[in-house]
Amino acid sequence: MRFQCRCGHSMWNGQTPNDIEFWVYSDKRMCDEILDNDTIDTVKLAGMYNYNVWCCPNCRRLYVFEKGNTKVLNCYKLEDE
Numbered sequence: 497m498r499f500q501c502r503c504g505h506s507m508w509n510g511q512t513p514n515d516i517e518f519w520v521y522s523d524k525r526m527c528d529e530i531l532d533n534d535t536i537d538t539v540k541l542a543g544m545y546n547y548n549v550w551c552c553p554n555c556r557r558l559y560v561f562e563k564g565n566t567k568v569l570n571c572y573k574l575e576d577e
Contacts, residue, residue, distance in 0.1 A: 497566060505554035516553060519545035520560075 498508045509517045521530065521544065530536060530544055547569070548561040560570040 499550060499559065499566075501552040501555060501557055501559075502571070503552060503555040503557065505552050507550060507552060509550070516550050518549040518551065520547040520549055522546055 497510075498506060500506050507516050508514075519542075525544065525546065530541060545563055548563060550559045550561070551557070552559075556574055558570075558572040559568050560572075561567070562569050
């Protein structure tokens with residue numbers, strides 16, 4: 497997917513791995529569903545995220561997407577650096 501930040505920077509997640517995309521899991525999901533005898537199955541992990549978050553490398557805004565959706569749920573901008 498390609499996405500343009502509000503600052504104008506164009507982002508793309510077509511390269512794996514990449515530095516803009518983060519997968520977010522709840523602590524409950526991590527403990528109850530993902531961890532199995534203190535090990536993590538990375539194949540299983542890839543599809544179990546709750547949210548997908550992109551961080552603009554230019555302005556550091558965070559864009560939160562719901563799993564499987566390209567519509568932005570929330571956008572966060574740093575107040576101070």
